[in-house]
Amino acid sequence: MPGIAFDQAADYYDQTRGFREGVAEQVRDAILAYTGATLSTRFLELGVGTGRIALPFIQAGYDYTGIDLSQPMMERLESKLSQAPATPGQPRRYALFQGDVTALPFTANSFDVIIAAHVLHLVDGWQKALDEAKRVLRKPGFLMLSHEEQKPLTVQPETPNVNRQWYKILEDLGVKHAELQPGIRPQWDSAKRDSGLVDYLRGMGAQVEDVTLLEYTTPPLSPRQLAQRHIDRMYSSDWHLSDEVHAEAVRRFKTWLDESCPEPDKPSSVTSYFKTLAATWPQNSKS
Template sequence: MPINFDRVADDYDASRYLPEDAAQRIAAFLCQAASLDMHSLVLDAASGTGHFALPLALHGVQVVGVDISERMLAKLRSKMASTSLPIRLLRSDLTSLGLVHQAFDVVLMAHILHLIPNWQQALREAFRVLKPNGVLLLVWRQGGRSPIHHHYHELLRGRFEIPKHQGAHSSEVAQWLQKQGRTVEILDTQHLHWQWQAPIAQTVDFLQKRVWSRLWRVPDEVHDSVMKELRAWVLANYGSLDGFEVLEGSIMVQKVS
């Protein structure tokens, strides 16, 4: 089954932080890469809370946002409440969209295929709803894991091995697409990076609540033991929970035609 982020919708934006200026730069880049304008119709597949749908709509693009999580879509609706942005939202499974055949100029799939067991079917659906000359944009978020987050996994080692993601990562996806006769171009995104300060207390809280889906599989007793040791490590290395970590993020974009 696809992963549903209902349980972490309240913490999603803060735990996958994307500064507004970075989001706008990424949207402008995607518009240029796919030659989007006010007449273009984009499907934001797994739109979540709108990290990409909102800035694309601000650039005048017509967006249909699809997600399996009703609570994530509710967060996006609340952001849209005071705007007239051209975004329509639909709750749907990416492997069975229920959308019109060949309707979209672009399908955007941002950091989602690694979470979908039947990711090949999700891609088939994307191509089904694309116009004959449409473009598929695959965005993969990179970086952003803090030293505290990393140390959680170090403490976990030897106690529990988290299963690999149910879906696929960029290289495996690219290989599959090329076997289908598709052209996969990796775009130059070196300029699309960002930096932010993450509160230490917030990172510890997010780990405690397991807002990252890979941690959902860790048994409760193992998780509780690791968190106890992690808190002691944080206090020993940072002195308190009151400080900040400086984190960096970036994206990789595959343009598929």
């Protein structure tokens, strides 16, 4: 398998990664502003999923193609589109393909902006995915490798870092976070271990910029609600843990919640950033 298909997450994915109302539109507008895209720009999203990023583009009439290993994830996207009111005079121009980002079913130079949000860490053979993205991108183009990052908790100390605690427990049990997923993460500033991504892009002749496209706040959640997601194995990083390791991690996690976590039932929002590694190529570079 060249990646991790999210079939099992289709029903709950939007609960775990959903934005507050209006934020998805702000993400779209930030991408449009950064790339200078217009209605004639051709977008491709790698690992389009349930359309968390795609939906506002499609609703606003942009020419948008998505590809994903998971048909059930894209069926959610279709179902959300069918429920969303169409914009009068604005036809929807989109196409969805079930397929693998390491073998794109598109001809060279087909797209002007390629977006991959929260995907490369799942892709076994992420280098091939980047080679393929470069091939189908019309140069100079924009390849936008996006992820979300919490504002440092030193700046918002009222928010206990539940995820960090979970991964610390796993680490104590001999499981390394970085080994839970086959791909690479674009957090090259905050996690230098993954700077291989930038090196690879530069080796492909790209100019790379690390941009923070948006600052936003997450929907309010209590530490216990957040913890429940790991207990229920909702995140893909927990899918491959053995039952024994998961059960022991849950036991330690619940002890931490009850005994050490400040205010485990108090919901709070976290300030986060929508960050992107934006790669472009010289106009005449080869696919």
